[in-house]
Amino acid sequence: MKYITPVFDVHQFNLAYQEGVREFLIAPTKLSRFGKLELREASDFALSIKEKNDVTVVLEWDALYCQNKFSQLINELKSFNFEVFDEIRVQDPGVFGWVLKNLNQPIQLNLETGNHNLEAIKNWASYGKKRISRLILSPELPGNIITEYRKNLDVPFELMGIGRILLFYTPRELLSPLSNDKREVLEGSASSEESPHSGFQLLQNEHGTFMFNPKDQSLLDQIDAVEMAGVAHLRLDLRFHDYQSLFPFVMSALQSGKTDDLKSNWPVKFFAGFFRVNKTDALFKKLKNRKIVRQDQNYLGVVLDVIKKETMGIKLKTRELGLSAGDTIEIHTPEGRVKKQKIDQLFNSKGESISNATAGQIVFMKHIGGVSIRSSVYKSQQA
Amino acid sequence: MRTASEILAPAGNLEKLKVAVLYGADAVYIGGQKYGLREASENFTYDEIREGVEFAHQHQSKVFVVLNGFLHDSDLETLPEFLSFLENVGVDAVIVSDLGVIATVRKFSNLEIHLSTQASCLNVEAAKFWKDQGVKRVVLGRExxxxxxxxxxxxxxxxxxxxxxxxxxxxxxxxxxxxxYTQGRDSNRGGCAHSCRFGYEIELNDDQKKISAYFMSSKDLEGIRLIPDFVEANIDSLKVEGRMKSAHYAGTVSKVYREAMDFYIEHGHLLTDKIYEWEKELRKISHREYTQASLLTPAGADSIYDEREHEDKEYQVVGVVQETVPGEFCLIEVRAAFCPGDTLELMPWKGDCVDKELDFVRDFADRPVPKSRPGTLVKIPWMQGAEPYNLIRRKCP
Known part of the structure; x- marks a missing residue:
């Protein structure tokens, strides 16, 4: 397993280098969502890091840009020294396309937003042809799925090994209206009685406002499983924490496989995200009453009104299926009951007896006990 | 010569599709039982999609089907069969956000592909990327x-x-x-819990005080006064959000934007008192405070809706016309209670609403009803011009 870590100063770099890390993310403010370096600072810093011959320096360019901002940025970048970076990490397809056309470095493609199927990942990789040196996968992908992807793709994978989980990214400034503080970067936290969780970390900078999960993600106590899944690179993302004091605990945990010291020193709780399992569609079946979802076969229409023990009105909806006196219908109630009944007589809205009716019409008949409004009506296959 | 931009309305079910089309939408977008972003919505069965497409095409409208979830591998397994069905029934396009779904659509069908706003396409280079993937239209990010x-x-x-x-x-x-992460529901596959609408207590790091605010909630978009800008910029389609919203909403936005678009195409301006009428109409439906958001300049602090979620509407639909017997009665499905003597408003497909004081309200067995109940059928006096799917409403008390 190889490690990559974002660093913002020479002290962080020296510490990580001493601990054996050889790949570094450099994040300029204008390019990276969470960047802290001016463009010139970033290229100078990259140059200084590269005095060590055995390091790889990666430019992080993951912010999103509307057209006007993007045009301005590209203008500013005319004087930027891209050459000092070994690889470029991109996320927005516009930036991806621009880098493909205008730079020569290998591209690390960040697919952390969505991209939860092999077909998507294969197509992203194939668009970049041989330029793609790495795919950064979504933290929502479980290990067993990543294992399958590994068998079908030969581009190396990266996951976030430890760090904050980004939940929300907007270009709008949401914190400055709450404060008189005119600084460009504002930080805070939010809690809601309507949410089962509290202590969401907030950040506002020149790219907009970000919200983070209260618990950080850590896969450090299951490194074996991560490796088995075919992940070659692990991101150790301490950019929001005290790098100097925590990084040694991270490396110690990786070397020993024991995370107790790390957990007790880390400022927030950890969890493994969705690496073990992702069941975020399991609750969908509870979002609506499936008993009244219409089944297409033999569907006639819906009960619009009922006068108990007297009459009920049905709106016929299926063009191919009319209803005639003498037909047998099956009614499925919202409560899940099924009623079957032969129809003796049909009426129209004027109360006149009719022999049959077709789609679009409302027909009336004798009420069938237990049938309520919104029940679905089907033509019975048995006479 | 100016070309009208397409008015694209939401349709959460077959009734809303018919309402939107009849009130003037050039196209509607709908969802099947899977693959979209509105898992809790009623959505369409196969037969309903077929019927919806036939109905829309009969009225020279188009139907686009959303497949815009960030789908997982297991979701893709059944997609080809659905695509084949959509192609067979003549759906006009699918709206997609995921590259794997796009690849699947191209592999198994010749359906036209529109890129969903969910993909946040924001700039020229990004659009070119999606064009290379076979996309014909991009629904751009709201930013x-x-x-x-x-x-x-x-x-x-x-x-x-x-x-x-x-x-x-x-x-x-x-x-x-x-x-x-907080509700165990995938927001990008239809399980959004609208956490951005919650009230939060916020502590800023360099500030000692706690602030209570709905700081992540956006006002609603309203761009009616910008129709000239849209048309002159040759924007192909103008989309209205809201598949989960009511038939009243679908009908009103379709009617208002149709009328405003037609006026602009005919006259080359919107300098008319009708603009106030149209805006009034848009206030009659359920909405939050309106903003133009980022349509002209990036959305600022005034685009934040710092209020608890609540129904903000001036009018409510009390019924949908089901049948008419000219000179005698309209049979309507009741959506909100009303009584004999109330004055209701018929919303015709085009033009001004028609008021009618109710001489009678009867159930379908012709017995007098002192107060109608939602979810029932009643007869009210016939209204000139009323047709099935017309909406009947009244001012909220």
Whole structure:
């Protein structure tokens, strides 16, 4: 397993280098969502890091840009020294396309937003042809799925090994209206009685406002499983924490496989995200009453009104299926009951007896006990 | 010669589709039982999609089907069969956000592909990328301005679609997973819990005080006064959000934007008192406070809706016409209670609403009803011009 870590100063770099890390993310403010370096600072810093011959320096360019901002940025970048970076990490397809056309470095493609199927990942990789040196996968992908992807793709994978989980990214400034503080970067936290969780970390900078999960993600106590899944690179993302004091605990945990010291020193709780399992569609079946979802076969229409023990009105909806006196219908109630009944007589809205009716019409008949409004009506296959 | 932009309305079910089409939408977008972003919505069965497409085409409207979830591998397994069905029934396009879904659509069908706003396509280079993937139209991110959209269209050669009305994600679409981590529901596969609408207590790091605010909630978009900008920029389609919203909403936005668009195409301006009428109409439906958001300049602090969620509407639909017997009665499905003596308003397909005081309200067995109950059928006096799917409403008390 190889490690990559974002660093913002020479002290962080020296510490990580001493601990054996050889790949570094450099994040300029204008390019990276969470960047802290001016463009010139970033290229100078990259140059200084590269005095060590055995390091790889990666430019992080993951912010999103509307057209006007993007045009301005590209203008500013005319004087930027891209050459000092070994690889470029991109996320927005516009930036991806621009880098493909205008730079020569290998591209690390960040697919952390969505991209939860092999077909998507294969197509992203194939668009970049041989330029793609790495795919950064979504933290929502479980290990067993990543294992399958590994068998079908030969581009190396990266996951976030430890760090904050980004939940929300907007270009709008949401914190400055709450404060008189005119600084460009504002930080805070939010809690809601309507949410089962509290202590969401907030950040506002020149790219907009970000919200983070209260618990950080850590896969450090299951490194074996991560490796088995075919992940070659692990991101150790301490950019929001005290790098100097925590990084040694991270490396110690990786070397020993024991995370107790790390957990007790880390400022927030950890969890493994969705690496073990992702069941975020399991609750969908509870979002609506499936008993009244219409089944297409033999569907006639819906009960619009009922006068108990007297009459009920049905709106016929299926063009191919009319209803005639003498037909047998099956009614499925919202409560899940099924009623079957032969129809003796049909009426129209004027109360006149009719022999049959077709789609679009409302027909009336004798009420069938237990049938309520919104029940679905089907033509019975048995006479 | 000016070309009208398409008015694209939401349709959460077959009734709303018919209402939107009859009130003037050029196209509607709908969802099947899977693959979209509105898992809790009623959505369409196969037969309903077939019927909806036939109905829309009979009225010279188009139907687009959303497949815009960030689908997982297991979701893709059944997709080819659905695509084959959509192609067979003549759906006009599918709306997709995921590259794997796009590849699947291209592999198994010849369906036209529109890129969902969920993909947050924001600039020319991004649009070119999606064009290379076989996309014909991009529904641009809500952060993109009209002039930017015009440039994206010119430079990419793609059709462009912008939102003109409705609720807005505060986040870049597709870039919010709050529900995934806090509620166990995938927001990008239809399980959004609307956490951005919650009230929060906020502590800023350098400030000692706690602030209570709905700081992540966006006002609703309303772009009616910008129709000239949209048309002059050659924006191909103007989309209204809201598949979960009511038939009243679908009908009103379709009617209002149709009338405003037609007026502009005919006269070359919107300098008319009708603009006030149209805006009044848009206040009669359920909405939050309105904003033009980023349509002209990036949305600022005044685009935040710092209030608890609540129904804000001046009118309510009390019924939908089901049948008419001219000179005798209209049979309507009741959506909100009313009584004999009340004055109701018929919303015709075109033109001004028609008031009617109710001489009688009867159940379908012709017995007098002192107060109608929602979910029942009643007969009310016949109203000139009333047709099935017309909406009947009244001012909220």
């Amino acid at each position: 993109v301005s009209i002039p930017e959209a015009a440039l994206i269209k010119r430079e990419s050669g793609l059709e462009v679609e912008l939102f003109i009305h409705g609720s807005m994600c505060m986040a870049y679409s597709g870039n919010c997973v709050i529900s995934n």
